[in-house]
Amino acid sequence: MRRSRAFIPTTKEAPSDATLASHIFLSRAGFVSQVASGLYNYMPLGKRVIKKIEKVINEEMSKAGAQEVELSFVTPADLWAESGRIEKFGKELLRFRDRKENLFVLGPTHEEMMVDLVRNRVTSYKQLPMNLYQIKTKFRDEARPRFGLMRGREFIMKDGYSFHANEADMDREFDAMEEAYKKILIRLGLDFRIVEADSGAIGGSGSKELMVIAGSGEDTIAICSKCEYGANIEAAIRTPRTDLPEAPEGAFNKFQTPAIKTIDDLAAFFKIDPYYTIKCVAKRVIYEEDSEIVLYFLRGSDNLQEVKALNAAGALDITDVSEEELQELGLIPGFIGPLDQSKAKHVMDIELKGATSMVCGANESDQHFVNVDLSILDEAAYFYDIAEVNEGDCCPRCDGTLSFTKGIEVGHIFKLGTTYSAALKAEFLDENGKAQPFVMGTYGMGVSRLVAAIIEQNHDENGCIWTKESAPYMVNIMVSNIKEDAQVALGEELYANLNNLGIETMLDDRKERFGFKMKDAELIGFPYTVIIGKELESGLAEIYVRATNEKISVNASELVTKIRELI
Ligand code: ATP
Numbered sequence: 001m002r003r004s005r006a007f008i009p010t011t012k013e014a015p016s017d018a019t020l021a022s023h024i025f026l027s028r029a030g031f032v033s034q035v036a037s038g039l040y041n042y043m044p045l046g047k048r049v050i051k052k053i054e055k056v057i058n059e060e061m062s063k064a065g066a067q068e069v070e071l072s073f074v075t076p077a078d079l080w081a082e083s084g085r086i087e088k089f090g091k092e093l094l095r096f097r098d099r100k101e102n103l104f105v106l107g108p109t110h111e112e113m114m115v116d117l118v119r120n121r122v123t124s125y126k127q128l129p130m131n132l133y134q135i136k137t138k139f140r141d142e143a144r145p146r147f148g149l150m151r152g153r154e155f156i157m158k159d160g161y162s163f164h165a166n167e168a169d170m171d172r173e174f175d176a177m178e179e180a181y182k183k184i185l186i187r188l189g190l191d192f193r194i195v196e197a198d199s200g201a202i203g204g205s206g207s208k209e210l211m212v213i214a215g216s217g218e219d220t221i222a223i224c225s226k227c228e229y230g231a232n233i234e235a236a237i238r239t240p241r242t243d244l245p246e247a248p249e250g251a252f253n254k255f256q257t258p259a260i261k262t263i264d265d266l267a268a269f270f271k272i273d274p275y276y277t278i279k280c281v282a283k284r285v286i287y288e289e290d291s292e293i294v295l296y297f298l299r300g301s302d303n304l305q306e307v308k309a310l311n312a313a314g315a316l317d318i319t320d321v322s323e324e325e326l327q328e329l330g331l332i333p334g335f336i337g338p339l340d341q342s343k344a345k346h347v348m349d350i351e352l353k354g355a356t357s358m359v360c361g362a363n364e365s366d367q368h369f370v371n372v373d374l375s376i377l378d379e380a381a382y383f384y385d386i387a388e389v390n391e392g393d394c395c396p397r398c399d400g401t402l403s404f405t406k407g408i409e410v411g412h413i414f415k416l417g418t419t420y421s422a423a424l425k426a427e428f429l430d431e432n433g434k435a436q437p438f439v440m441g442t443y444g445m446g447v448s449r450l451v452a453a454i455i456e457q458n459h460d461e462n463g464c465i466w467t468k469e470s471a472p473y474m475v476n477i478m479v480s481n482i483k484e485d486a487q488v489a490l491g492e493e494l495y496a497n498l499n500n501l502g503i504e505t506m507l508d509d510r511k512e513r514f515g516f517k518m519k520d521a522e523l524i525g526f527p528y529t530v531i532i533g534k535e536l537e538s539g540l541a542e543i544y545v546r547a548t549n550e551k552i553s554v555n556a557s558e559l560v561t562k563i564r565e566l567i
């Protein structure tokens with residue numbers, strides 16, 4: 001492409017709401033333009049990057065035996081009613097009626113559609129396994145679209161769904177997809193980590209996320225200092241402490257604790273470690289039809305993990321409650337303890353099971369119990385892992401310690417089991433001729449989010465730094481002085497040669513100052529820029545390497561060889 005003909009509207013100004021480097025540079029360098037909140041146009045450079053990523057995905061999917069399909073973006077609301085997700089998805093689903101008053105939904109993901117495609121078409125175990133995927137626009141009316149392509153309302157996703165005759169085969173495919181996703185991210189030149197993810201109410205290790213490591217990531221991940229263990233903070237677990245602080249001694253008793261309402265004050269008052277105090281976090285949990293207040297109890301040294309809390313209650317959403325709401329139930333904020341279960345539903349952290357020497361609220365104003373032995377709680381008490389791991393906690397897999405880092409979720413793979421196939425009655429006949437619902441896996445990857453993630457991880461103060469497999473053009477040829485015939489001639493020759501070799505090349509033939517063109521090249525982030533300037537008089541040119549900021553002096557006659565060597 002000749003730069004003089006290219007539609008690449010670079011600007012000095014970033015969008016006013018842009019805070020992330022990727023948002024700023026992708027806009028300034030003319031890759032994308034915003035249409036409305038969470039809606040973007042891809043301009044030629046942006047479209048090329050998308051195609052690059054899609055190519056890598058398609059190649060790896062094809063190697064893994066997955067087949068590409070394309071399902072309708074507009075999906076019948078009936079299917080969403082059949083799976084029961086029309087309520088669960090809530091306002092993120094964009095619904096509308098056609099001229100015949102039929103209700104439709106813009107696809108935010110395609111489980112229902114894919115199951116519907118396969119049901120009654122795949123009917124025997126002999127046709128299994130099958131893995132179908134698409135790369136397709138999705139729409140989610142996100143509450144807070146932000147950070148450019150990172151969290152759009154309309155975005156591009158690779159979504160795959162696999163169908164199996166049994167769980168063992170689903171597990172095998174899940175591992176194969178994890179491998180394929182790994183290869184994709186390695187080829188795209190990303191530093192990433194595969195972590196255990198929240199699997200919702202189902203639980204277990206049936207869900208993993210692919211996290212691109214970046215300080216700006218919205219997700220916190222806990223990783224082990226010694227082994228491969230990594231988990232989203234929403235799902236991270238730990239081995240309980242063994243280096244316990246000294247336990248308070250004495251008999252069960254009730255104590256006057258005037259106006260002692262916080263854990264810090266309580267621990268200081270009794271001169272004990274917060275580990276031996278019980279914290280109560282009250283939340284309103286929201287179900288499909290109604291809601292209720294749940295009291296979550298955990299050690300004073302821990303914090304409530306809201307996603308775990310949500311799963312423990314089997315709820316759809318969780319919100320804060322006011323002191324007034326608690327008082328209406330007869331609860332006394334600051335003095336709520338787990339021994340009186342009559343006023344609200346209790347959920348206890350698993351590490352409180354059988355705990356002794358504890359201090360907790362006595363459910364009376366200005367009163368706490370000391371030396372509480374929780375093994376007196378009846379069998380029915382509800383224990384669940386609801387605590388958030390802390391940095392320094394012990395790894396659940398080895399004796400290493402956990403530390404936190406930030407990540408961008410670019411992919412999510414999930415063992416679905418029969419959730420959707422059973423709801424949609426998608427069945428096959430097994431070896432004994434018995435009808436069974438398909439056992440399914442689902443594999444998502446954020447294609448447009450990857451564009452942003454690549455730049456989050458690869459940029460400097462001057463702009464984008466594309467990795468080799470994601471770059472919109474590999475080489476940019478810059479003729480420094482358009483009035484110099486020899487420079488122009490070499491630029492044209494090199495341009496023709498590289499194109500013939502299939503190396504995607506831009507020829508910057510604009511009549512602009514060298515400094516301006518160089519800034520533009522840095523902003524766009526071509527991996528290599530060949531600078532043809534004054535030194536051509538002595539037969540030399542330069543190759544500027546964007547990633548390292550190096551300038552390599554090369555004999556004009558050896559440019560092609562050197563470029564091929566570099567890439
Ligand atoms: P998040 O937690 O970031 O909202 P999600 O859990 O809703 O993501 P999935 O339903 O697992 O996402 O979708 C699969 C992939 O699609 C995600 O891993 C992510 O890369 C991408 N994705 C999801 N929502 C968006 C969005 N609003 N904009 C861009 N990409 C998205």
Ligand code: MG
Pocket residue numbers: 409412
């Ligand atoms: Mg997810």
